[in-house]
Amino acid sequence: MQKIWTIAWREIYTTFTDRNLLILMIVTPLALATIIGLGLGGLAENPDVAIQDIPLALVNLDQPNSQGVTFGDVYVDIIIPGGSDEGGEDFVANCEATGGADAAAQQSANLEQLLEPVELDDPEEARALVRDGTYAAAIIIPEDFSAHFGEDFGSSDESVAVEVFASSAAPISGQIVRAVAEGITNQILTGQISISATFGALDSTFADQPELGAVSGQAMQSDEDFAPDFSCAFDPAFTPLSIERQAVTGDAVSFNPLVYFGAANAVFFMMFTAQAGANSILQERRQGTIQRLIVTPTPRFSVLFGKLLGTLTNCFLQLIVLMLALTLVGSLIAGQLQFIWGRNILIIALVVIAASLAAGGLGTLLTSFARTPEQAGTIGSAVIILMAALSGSFFPVEALAALQPLPQLTLNYWAIDAFNRLSIGRTDVWLNMFILIALGAAMFSVGLFIFNRRGDI
Amino acid sequence: MPTMLEVQNLVKEFKRRDGDIVKAVQGVSFDIHEGEIFSLLGPNGAGKTTTISMISGLISPTEGDASIGGHSITKEPLKAKALLGVIPQEIALYPTLTARQNLEFFGRMYDITGQELVKRVDEVLEFIDLVDRQNDRVETFSGGMKRRVNIGVGLLHRPQLVYMDEPTVGVDPQSRRRILDTVLRLRDEYQMAVLYTTHLMEESQELSDRVGIIDHGKLIAVGSVGELTQQVGEEDRLVLNVGEQIVGEELLGRLKSEINGISNVSYANLAVDGAAAQGEINILATRGRKALPDVITLLNDVWIDVSSIEVREPDLEAVFLNLTGHALRD
Numbered sequence: 161m162q163k164i165w166t167i168a169w170r171e172i173y174t175t176f177t178d179r180n181l182l183i184l185m186i187v188t189p190l191a192l193a194t195i196i197g198l199g200l201g202g203l204a205e206n207p208d209v210a211i212q213d214i215p216l217a218l219v220n221l222d223q224p225n226s227q228g229v230t231f232g233d234v235y236v237d238i239i240i241p242g243g244s245d246e247g248g249e250d251f252v253a254n255c256e257a258t259g260g261a262d263a264a265a266q267q268s269a270n271l272e273q274l275l276e277p278v279e280l281d282d283p284e285e286a287r288a289l290v291r292d293g294t295y296a297a298a299i300i301i302p303e304d305f306s307a308h309f310g311e312d313f314g315s316s317d318e319s320v321a322v323e324v325f326a327s328s329a330a331p332i333s334g335q336i337v338r339a340v341a342e343g344i345t346n347q348i349l350t351g352q353i354s355i356s357a358t359f360g361a362l363d364s365t366f367a368d369q370p371e372l373g374a375v376s377g378q379a380m381q382s383d384e385d386f387a388p389d390f391s392c393a394f395d396p397a398f399t400p401l402s403i404e405r406q407a408v409t410g411d412a413v414s415f416n417p418l419v420y421f422g423a424a425n426a427v428f429f430m431m432f433t434a435q436a437g438a439n440s441i442l443q444e445r446r447q448g449t450i451q452r453l454i455v456t457p458t459p460r461f462s463v464l465f466g467k468l469l470g471t472l473t474n475c476f477l478q479l480i481v482l483m484l485a486l487t488l489v490g491s492l493i494a495g496q497l498q499f500i501w502g503r504n505i506l507i508i509a510l511v512v513i514a515a516s517l518a519a520g521g522l523g524t525l526l527t528s529f530a531r532t533p534e535q536a537g538t539i540g541s542a543v544i545i546l547m548a549a550l551s552g553s554f555f556p557v558e559a560l561a562a563l564q565p566l567p568q569l570t571l572n573y574w575a576i577d578a579f580n581r582l583s584i585g586r587t588d589v590w591l592n593m594f595i596l597i598a599l600g601a602a603m604f605s606v607g608l609f610i611f612n613r614r615g616d617i
Numbered sequence: 618m619p620t621m622l623e624v625q626n627l628v629k630e631f632k633r634r635d636g637d638i639v640k641a642v643q644g645v646s647f648d649i650h651e652g653e654i655f656s657l658l659g660p661n662g663a664g665k666t667t668t669i670s671m672i673s674g675l676i677s678p679t680e681g682d683a684s685i686g687g688h689s690i691t692k693e694p695l696k697a698k699a700l701l702g703v704i705p706q707e708i709a710l711y712p713t714l715t716a717r718q719n720l721e722f723f724g725r726m727y728d729i730t731g732q733e734l735v736k737r738v739d740e741v742l743e744f745i746d747l748v749d750r751q752n753d754r755v756e757t758f759s760g761g762m763k764r765r766v767n768i769g770v771g772l773l774h775r776p777q778l779v780y781m782d783e784p785t786v787g788v789d790p791q792s793r794r795r796i797l798d799t800v801l802r803l804r805d806e807y808q809m810a811v812l813y814t815t816h817l818m819e820e821s822q823e824l825s826d827r828v829g830i831i832d833h834g835k836l837i838a839v840g841s842v843g844e845l846t847q848q849v850g851e852e853d854r855l856v857l858n859v860g861e862q863i864v865g866e867e868l869l870g871r872l873k874s875e876i877n878g879i880s881n882v883s884y885a886n887l888a889v890d891g892a893a894a895q896g897e898i899n900i901l902a903t904r905g906r907k908a909l910p911d912v913i914t915l916l917n918d919v920w921i922d923v924s925s926i927e928v929r930e931p932d933l934e935a936v937f938l939n940l941t942g943h944a945l946r947d
Contacts, residue, residue, distance in 0.1 A: 162725070162730075163725065163726060166722065166725045166726070170711070170714070170722055173714075174711065174713055174714070177713065178713065447707070447708075447709060447710075447712075448705050448707045448708070448709030449709050449710065449711060451675055451705065451709065452703065452705065452709040452723070452770070453726060454674065454675055455673045455674055455675060455698060455701065455703045456698060456723065456726035456727055457694075457695040457696070457698040457699040457726075457727065457728070458695075458726050459695070
């Protein structure tokens with residue numbers, strides 16, 4: 161193990177004492193990401209640049225529950241004010257006592273700016289239109305959505321899912337729509353819990369004071385028009401958790417170009433580092449040092465793993481340094497410390513490791529096809545640039561539906577997607593990590609097999 | 618003297634792309650004793666490097682085995698490698714590391730660490746006379762200085778057997794002299810066994826206690842310089858420089874058949890890539906001086922001008938010519 165570390169340490173030392181390499185590894189991607197971020201206005205006073213007019217299909221299949229309530233209409237009203245058949249904006253806007261009208265108006269204004277929704281009847285049609293790129297995403301509310309909230313506003317044991325069908329061509333828009341859907345669902349759930357709690361409190365009161373319950377019951381029976389309005393419970397001002405505000409107007413749905421292009425450039429240049437690391441096997445073979453290592457009493461796998469460990473550490477350090485530098489850039493321009501990559505340091509580190517492993521695997525595979533360092537450089541550059549272009553590192557591929565699902569075949573896509581998710585506070589990046597590690601391991605194994613077969617090491 | 622290297626019937630076959638099998642080394646056997654310099658002499662492509670690559674564990678033999686200090690290179694490769702110091706022909710160093718860092722790095726690969734490593738590095742730096750430049754990057758060194766570090770790396774772990782692969786190729790005369798003196802010091806002062814490959818007869822003759830002559834993958838003769846030259850007997854070697862004129866097989870055949878006493882004739886073009894031809898006719902003849910007028914006459918008849926003539930006493934070149942029918946530098 162000591163020899164593996166010695167070989168790895170030499171790789172790291174050589175890399176981080178080479179001024180030209182450092183310019184390529186750190187300075188260039190940092191400058192590029194900053195320039196692109198500035199170009200897109202991402203470093204203005206408000207670093208979060210809202211994406212506007214996301215084309216969204218909304219399908220409300222929800223049917224009234226046993227109480228005659230259709231919660232799906234709440235969805236429609238929030239996303240398309242006045243869009244439901246149940247009185248339109250009245251559903252959430254008549255809560256002047258709580259200041260709900262202002263909050264609802266603010267929320268509607270934000271959503272109106274953010275989304276360009278169209279209500280459709282057929283979920284299949286909506287999915288098809290998402291697939292062909294007409295819409296970035298579709299929200300499909302199932303028939304039994306309200307039914308699952310059960311009687312007496314109590315929660316049902318069974319779960320119910322609101323489907324967000326997003327185009328892989330528009331990952332950021334998809335994320336935003338999903339966040340909106342989560343926010344509205346939470347808003348409904350919170351409101352429903354509040355109503356349930358209110359009724360629970362009334363039940364307790366009536367139980368303690370039966371005479372009050374009797375009077376209330378008589379009053380309700382004598383007034384034929386008694387129809388309590390619980391709509392305010394779904395209002396953003398009423399609901400104590402205010403999850404929807406985070407989801408719709410805060411960090412959660414914001415698109416920070418510094419994060420997106422920072423991640424894209426960091427991953428792009430890290431792949432060059434990984435490829436150069438693997439290519440160093442061919443370079444060392446040419447300069448005779450790999451042969452010199454093999455004739456020492458050091459097992460061949462130690463030589464190979466030492467070099468691989470060095471390369472992976474270089475990639476890891478490069479990404480970490482770049483992310484810290486981009487955080488600094490973002491914070492300096494915003495005038496305050498900004499954790500643009502999110503606050504979940506552990507998962508961020510895991511994603512960085514997974515991305516490094518994937519890049520190392522790719523570098524090994526690409527280099528294994530080459531006979532000379534020059535060949536490896538040419539093949540590697542071509543593949544890495546192609547992958548970066550396909551994954552949207554240079555321009556948004558969302559606009560090019562014809563490219564789908566090619567972006568998902570690139571390592572960059574999964575790494576960038578993971579960093580973007582983390583940046584908006586999400587932690588559902590396990591699939592991304594699994595794919596990165598699995599692809600990395602597979603490519604490394606194939607590369608190693610080819611190297612071994614050729615007797616290079 | 619204990620045997621440090623024992624090579625037994627080494628064979629290496631390579632499969633070409635067209636499926637043909639090429640036998641690069643065909644049953645090579647020899648041994649080297651402690652404190653002995655053994656030269657493996659042969660022209661380029663004779664199989665020297667392939668043989669050495671098998672001994673040093675770079676490639677595995679198709680057949681046969683070799684043991685270093687009693688450890689088989691196929692069964693106990695790590696133990697065998699620990700006793701072997703390799704000094705390759707090319708400069709195999711990390712150019713961006715300093716001389717000291719290179720020595721320390723490769724020292725760790727031989728399991729030398731801590732104060733012992735510091736001590737050994739200091740010793741080697743002194744041995745190769747680079748103490749004052751130890752903290753400079755190797756890429757800033759002259760060719761000769763790089764060669765010295767290259768040698769130092771191979772000696773750091775105090776090997777019992779040192780293998781040097783044509784270490785004087787492309788080296789200026791001063792550095793060459795220094796390298797040859799180093800080889801002699803390794804034997805005389807440190808009792809190391811040295812396996813030295815070369816295609817230069819003069820080096821082999823000067824350094825070697827014993828010489829192995831290899832050609833077309835076969836070891837065709839092994840012995841001391843004296844023993845080998847005795848095989849040629851009283852034959853002289855005539856070396857005729859014919860400049861840019863090309864000599865064909867027909868003329869070589871006529872020289873051998875028409876002039877009495879000539880046993881072998883060969884022609885070699887010594888010109889380096891791209892330069893004008895530099896032809897040399899090598900003739901092995903009994904009483905060479907007597908045959909010389911007839912040789913000149915015959916060459917004049919076919920309009921070959923001879924620019925210089927040299928008559929040499931029996932040497933390894935003559936031995937090689939005698940054994941293989943062609944010159945070392947063909």
